[in-house]
Amino acid sequence: MIIGVPKEIKISENRVGMTDAGVRQLVHEGHKVYVEKDAGIGSRITNEQYEQAGAKILDTKKEVYAKAEMIVKVKEPLPDEYDLLKENQILYTYLHLAAEPKLTKVLCERKVKAVGYETIQKPDGSLPLLTPMSEVAGRMAPQIGAICLQKDHGGQGILLGGVPGVTRGKVVIIGGGVVGVNALQIAVGLGADVTIVDINLKRLEHLDEIYGNRINTLYSNATNIEKAVRTADLVIGAVLVTGAKAPRLVTKEMVAQMTPGSVIVDVSVDQGGCIETCKPTSHTNPTYEVNGVIHYCVPNMPGVVSRTSTYALTNATFKYASMIAGMGLEDALSKDPALLLGLNVYKGYVSYEPVARDLEMELRPFKG
Numbered sequence: 001m002i003i004g005v006p007k008e009i010k011i012s013e014n015r016v017g018m019t020d021a022g023v024r025q026l027v028h029e030g031h032k033v034y035v036e037k038d039a040g041i042g043s044r045i046t047n048e049q050y051e052q053a054g055a056k057i058l059d060t061k062k063e064v065y066a067k068a069e070m071i072v073k074v075k076e077p078l079p080d081e082y083d084l085l086k087e088n089q090i091l092y093t094y095l096h097l098a099a100e101p102k103l104t105k106v107l108c109e110r111k112v113k114a115v116g117y118e119t120i121q122k123p124d125g126s127l128p129l130l131t132p133m134s135e136v137a138g139r140m141a142p143q144i145g146a147i148c149l150q151k152d153h154g155g156q157g158i159l160l161g162g163v164p165g166v167t168r169g170k171v172v173i174i175g176g177g178v179v180g181v182n183a184l185q186i187a188v189g190l191g192a193d194v195t196i197v198d199i200n201l202k203r204l205e206h207l208d209e210i211y212g213n214r215i216n217t218l219y220s221n222a223t224n225i226e227k228a229v230r231t232a233d234l235v236i237g238a239v240l241v242t243g244a245k246a247p248r249l250v251t252k253e254m255v256a257q258m259t260p261g262s263v264i265v266d267v268s269v270d271q272g273g274c275i276e277t278c279k280p281t282s283h284t285n286p287t288y289e290v291n292g293v294i295h296y297c298v299p300n301m302p303g304v305v306s307r308t309s310t311y312a313l314t315n316a317t318f319k320y321a322s323m324i325a326g327m328g329l330e331d332a333l334s335k336d337p338a339l340l341l342g343l344n345v346y347k348g349y350v351s352y353e354p355v356a357r358d359l360e361m362e363l364r365p366f367k368g
Contacts, residue, residue: 001325002032004068006061007039010075012283014042014306017072017093019314020049022321027054031325036064043310065089070329072321074313075300076103087111090329092321094118094133096299097344098245098358099272107345108361113329117317119243119352120342127242128338129320131178132312134267136302138182138238141265142171142190144301145234148263148287148294155294156261158233161191168193172228174220174249174274175238176203179267183236188214195228225249230257237266239274243344244354250275252290260292270299334368 003026005018016039018026023033033055037047047057058064065071065084073093077085082103085091087110095116097104107114117129127134142160149155149169162168171187173180176198187194188211195216198204204217218224229235229250235258239246246268255264255277266278273279277290278297286298302309320339323332333340343351349364350356356363 001328002034002067002069003321003325004064004071005033005035005039005055006064006071006073006081007036008042008074008303009061009078009080010300010303013075013300013303015074015300015303015310015313016040016043016045016306017074017313018318018321019043019311020045020053020055022314022318023050023055024053025318026322026325029322029326032056034058034064034067036061040310043306045310070321070324072317074303074310076100077106082106082110085110085112088113090115090324092117092317092324094270095344096270097350097352097355098243099270101359104345104350104355104359104361108348108350111348112345113343113347114345115320115324115329115339115342116243116344116352117342119344119354120320120338121242122338127178129313129316129342130240132316133302133309134178134240135182136305136309136312137267138179139186140301140305141179141183141236141238141267142187142192142234144296145171145236145263145265146190148265148296149233149261153294154261154287154289155263156233156259160187160234169233170231171195171234171236172197172232173236173238174225175240175268176200176207177238177240179240180236180238181207183238183267184211184215187236192234195232197225197228220249226254226257229254232258233262235262235264235275237264237268237274237278239268240271242354243352245272245358246274248274248276250277252276255293256291258291258293261294263294263296265296267301269297273297330368333366340366
């Protein structure tokens with residue numbers, strides 16, 4: 001198969017869809033790989049390293065899309081890339097289509113075969129291609145929140161860990177999945193007063209067993225969320241409904257009750273956000289204020305720790321890239337139920353039920 005790796009164009013997105021080691025393995029398996037010039041620079045992978053791995057470097061994105069049967073990316077195509085997509089081309093990347101109605105329509109119109117990393121799901125419910133970036137984003141969230149709480153960044157001037165004789169900063173984490181658990185680990189490490197909220201009592205029991213009285217656990221309902229958010233210095237949104245829009249669990253009324261200079265970091269913003277006052281921002285202009293509360297809502301948080309993120313991502317995505325390239329998409333989908341759940345758009349129609357439902361589009365499941 002002919003595989004293309006274009007340079008990402010989302011603001012401050014420094015990751016790349018495939019490492020040089022991944023390229024080397026694909027070439028070893030008999031495939032041809034084209035990489036756009038300087039695609040890996042943001043992750044400290046040079047054009048020469050890709051060439052040594054067996055890839056051919058192309059000067060423009062247009063050339064990569066024109067030659068490739070499968071495009072391997074990190075983030076969803078942006079409007080400047082829409083016209084480059086072609087019929088029957090396999091697009092293998094993060095899509096988050098429930099929050100992208102325009103892109104979904106384009107993928108259908110151009111009859112692209114689109115596989116979303118975020119909805120590939122194993123029988124046990126785990127999301128193997130979303131997990132590594134969720135781990136990164138979760139661990140970044142308390143660090144970013146801590147910086148935003150500094151007075152020079154508009155915050156209250158609170159140190160999350162406090163010092164002897166002074167109360168610690170209060171962190172509330174909404175959601176106890178991969179993002180939430182990783183955020184919890186860092187927030188506890190920083191010495192904060194941490195509360196985690198989730199609807200899964202078994203998950204809360206498990207976290208209680210691990211952390212004991214170092215954390216507070218709360219069952220997720222409107223009353224408990226409101227009480228926790230009202231007194232929080234930092235709220236981290238970490239809610240995920242696989243492939244669907246995130247539920248709005250923190251209302252604008254709750255945000256209005258927070259102390260001015262408090263901070264919200266909504267990691268689930270790439271799925272629409274779980275906090276009503278959140279809207280997507282970028283790494284170049286990451287924050288804004290609502291009622292004096294600082295909001296950080298960057299959809300591609302791991303893009304600025306690109307070296308770590310790119311290698312972690314390829315470790316997870318390569319298995320399915322190799323499978324699709326070696327077998328063809330249709331045979332790979334028929335063989336692997338987890339990969340089948342990753343198929344979001346096929347032959348002009350949405351093939352993933354949560355996306356079709358959220359965007360009110362026709363659903364046509366893949367039939368192998």
